[in-house]
Amino acid sequence: MLTSKMESNDANCLDLPDFFKEIDGELWLVEEERGNMKIQYRVKEVLLSEYTPYQHISIIDTYDFGRCLVLDGIMQTTELDGPMYNEMVAHVPVAIHKNPKGILIIGAGACGVINELTKYPFIERIDVVEIDKVVVQESIDKLKCIAGNGYSDERVHFFFEDGSKFVKDKQNCYDIVIIDSSDPIGPSRILYSEEFYSDVKSALKEDGLLICQSESPLFYKEILKTIRKRLKNLFPIIKTYKLIVPCFPGGIWSLTMASKKYSPEDADPNLLPPNTMHINKELLKSCFDLPNFMKDDLE
Amino acid sequence: MLTSKMESNDANCLDLPDFFKEIDGELWLVEEERGNMKIQYRVKEVLLSEYTPYQHISIIDTYDFGRCLVLDGIMQTTELDGPMYNEMVAHVPVAIHKNPKGILIIGAGACGVINELTKYPFIERIDVVEIDKVVVQESIDKLKCIAGNGYSDERVHFFFEDGSKFVKDKQNCYDIVIIDSSDPIGPSRILYSEEFYSDVKSALKEDGLLICQSESPLFYKEILKTIRKRLKNLFPIIKTYKLIVPCFPGGIWSLTMASKKYSPEDADPNLLPPNTMHINKELLKSCFDLPNFMKDDLE
Structure with a gap:
């Protein structure tokens, strides 16, 4: 355990990767993701x-964001704003589908999306595929604030393997597939390919839908456009929605739904669980209202 | 003119304040606003x-955000996201009031809000009070990308003085007052006082309304709550709305409307000018839909 003062008698201190920096005697995480803008967390x-075997993982406690999961030096989710992301990933597709029994999550992360989904009694099975077992184990152990207890629900089944391989032999199995990938660098790269999306389509039932993390509409709009183009070749209904993730650069982020049958207009706001931090009936609807610059980019 | 390589033969280089830092041979602006989270711009x-006489002003060109106005080391507005802020400040109150003739802006900043307001032919007069003339002069000169040409519109009248004093002798003059202040430190502190709000109320006509910048709902929620409490003592209708400002910490921000007569439901979306970057009919309505954590905080 390292303190922010980086006590010199702690040998681990020397092993910290370069994105941890000592500045004026304090320890900071300096995100190096974007060459021209960096966010520093004390x-x-x-x-x-x-x-x-897949990446560098760190779990840190910070002053403003609480506990955080960091992969390869990039902030993934935090105690402060984890619910803002997890709720938008989990509850929007359930409300639109209205009666999902089987859900597949590709990319467990800190298990926060799993936790949100276990709030629905009508969901019968949640399969979770995560390539890096350490991320799940350590999040359960050290990020209870985000993971909650959902991971221990008997409906949840973990598969520690490559998500792109896992879906290959699945046919007509799931009502919803959630692709909760990290950025398209490192182990998540394949989760943005058209072949993978096609396999996910096959794994979905005939009225199934998928939700994928589709990056920043400000800074990575080419990735968002590529994702949408690939999904449009496969699904009749494509809808991108916006969300706020304060620990992601720029704060505004996108999720994209590709659906075989249901549209956002089909959403039943009464399905939302009580006591959410962020989402409510109004936001379930208005998250699909995009600013003009996003509309222009996506047309 | 300084280049990012900080050529050693440029004497000005030595005069840059401490929030400009040389890191690995490149020049960065390092925002020191929050002790526990810093944003760095190359x-x-x-x-x-x-x-x-009031503050330090810098105007910089950056790689990701284009040209930027920086006051006392804090990013105020940028070429990239200036319209996202300026449109939400300018167009929401006009659409709600529906027929404003006289508008007062306290805090000109980079003149972007002025520029948005001059798009309405039915507005007859826009008074702009700014304590620091240099900010206006330099923004007009070096931030054309944000200021546009609105400042030269014959309906626009500048007053370079203290906004809190300017409103003292105004009675029943304006349909809309926009308090576009910087943070409640430095010269803007007085623009958050109850006495000032009371003077603004007197300056407004009997169906007038004010809009004020009311800080981050995540990181400065106590300021937001204080603003709302002070306004509630004076106005019958108080509504906070959300907006996205990627160059502000956390990305999500708040504006608060205090109104004598009109509510958000009165807004006429057909008044919005064409070719906006961010706002549209849907967002004019849904900006008032707040996430649960904001609702909880504001109740």
Whole structure:
């Protein structure tokens, strides 16, 4: 366990990757993701810093965002704003489908989306595929604030393998597939390919739909456009919606739905679980209202 | 003119305040506003760095956000996202009031709000009070991308003085007052006082309304709550709305309307000018749909 003062008697301190920097005697995480804009977080404590076979994972406690999951130096989710992301990923597709029994999540992350989905009694099975077991194990252990208890629900089944391979032999299995990938670099790259999307389509039932993380509409709009183009070749209904993720650069982010049958207009706002931090009936509807610059880019 | 390489033969280079830092041979603006989270912008060029009698002003060109106005080291508005802020400040109150003739803006900033308002032919007069003339002069000169040509419209009248004093002798003059202040530190502090709000109320006509910048609902929610409480003592209708400002920490921000007569439901979406970057009919309505954490905080 490292303190922000980087006590010199702690050997682990020397092993921290370069994105942890000592500035004026304090420890900071300096996101190096974008060459021209960096966000720095003052670190209270480094709870984990480890190389897995797939990536570097760190779990840190910060002053403004609470506990955070960091992969390869990029902030993934935080105690402060995790619910803002997880609720929009989990509840929008359930409200639109209205009666999903089987759900597949590709990319478990800190297990926050799983936790949101277990709030629905009518969901019968949640399969979760995650390539990096360490991320799940350590999130369950050190990010209870985000993971909750959903991971232990008997309806939840973990598969620690490559999501793109997992879907290959699945046919007509799921009502909803959630592709909760990290950025299209590193192990998540394949989760943006047209072949993978085609396999997901086959894994979905005839009225199924998928939701995928589709990046920043401001800084990565070419990725968003590519995702939509690939999905449009496969699904009749494509809808991008906006959300706020304060720990992502620029704050505004996108999720994209590709659906075989249901549209956002089909959403039943009464399905939303109580006591959400962010989403409510109004936002379930208005998240699909896009600013003009997004509309222009996506036309 | 400084380049990002900080050529050693440029004497001005030595005069840059501490929030400009050389990191690995490149020049960066490092926002020091929040002690626990800092945003760094890679600087292409410093076009202005000057102490006025009120504050330090810099105008910089950056790689991701284009040209930017920086006051006391805090990013105020940028070429990339200036319209996202200016449109929400200018067009929401006009659409709600529906027929404003006289508008007062306190805090000109980079003149982007002025520019948006001059798009309405039915507005007869726009008074602009700004304590720091240098901000206006330099924005007109170096931030054409944000200021546009609105400042030269014959309906626009500038008053370079203290906004809190300017409103003291105004009675029943304006349909809309926009308090576009910087943070409640430095010269803008007084623009958050109850006495000032009371003077603004007197300056408004009997069906007038005010809009004020009311800070981050995530990081400065106590300021937002204080603003609302003070306005509630004076006005019958208080409504906070959300907007996205990618260069502000966390990305989500708030504006608050205090109105003598009109509510958001009175808004006429057909008044919106064409070719906006951000706002449209849907967002004019849904900006008042707040996430649960904001509702909870504001109740």
